[in-house]
Amino acid sequence: MxxxxxxxxxxxxxxxxxxxxxxxxxxxxxxxxxxxxxxxxxxxxxxxxxxxxxxxSYCAMRAAFDQAGLLPRQVWADRILDETRHSVDPVHLVRLFGIHPAIAVKYVHAAHPDKALPRIR
Structure with missing residues (x-):
C-alpha cells in the first residue's frame, strides 16, 4: 500500500x-x-x-477510541512496535513513521533486546 x-x-x-x-x-x-x-x-x-x-471535534474523534477501549497513542505505538518486530532497522522506522531517530532506536531495543548495543558513557 x-x-x-x-x-x-x-x-x-x-x-x-x-x-x-x-x-x-x-x-x-x-x-x-x-x-x-x-x-x-x-x-x-x-x-x-x-x-x-x-x-x-476532539470529543467526536475520541469517542470512537473510547468505545473500543483504546487510546490513539496506544494504537500508534503498537503499530510501530509491530513493524519493529519485522525489522531491526531504525532508519526504516524513521522513514516509515516520521519519528525521531532516538525514538526509533528505543523501539528496536524494546522489540529486540538481544540485539541492543551496550550504552556508551
Missing amino acids: AIRRRERTHTVYLHDLSVELTADWLRERRHRWPRSSNPHLLITTHTYRHPASPAI
Whole structure:
C-alpha cells in the first residue's frame, strides 16, 4: 500500500487480514458516503475535511477510541512496535513513521533486546 506523507510516498506492507479489512472498510465507506471526495484511508482531524471547513471535534474523534477501549497513542505505538518486530532497522522506522531517530532506536531495543548495543558513557 502506498501512503503519501507531504511530498514523499511510503510503501507499507500489509498481511492478508489487513488487506481484507482495508478493502472491506473502503467498500463500506463508498456505500455510506458515495459522494465523498476524501482520498484518505483513515479519517482524522487533519484528513477528514476541506481546509475551508471547520475542524472536527476532539470529543467526536475520541469517542470512537473510547468505545473500543483504546487510546490513539496506544494504537500508534503498537503499530510501530509491530513493524519493529519485522525489522531491526531504525532508519526504516524513521522513514516509515516520521519519528525521531532516538525514538526509533528505543523501539528496536524494546522489540529486540538481544540485539541492543551496550550504552556508551
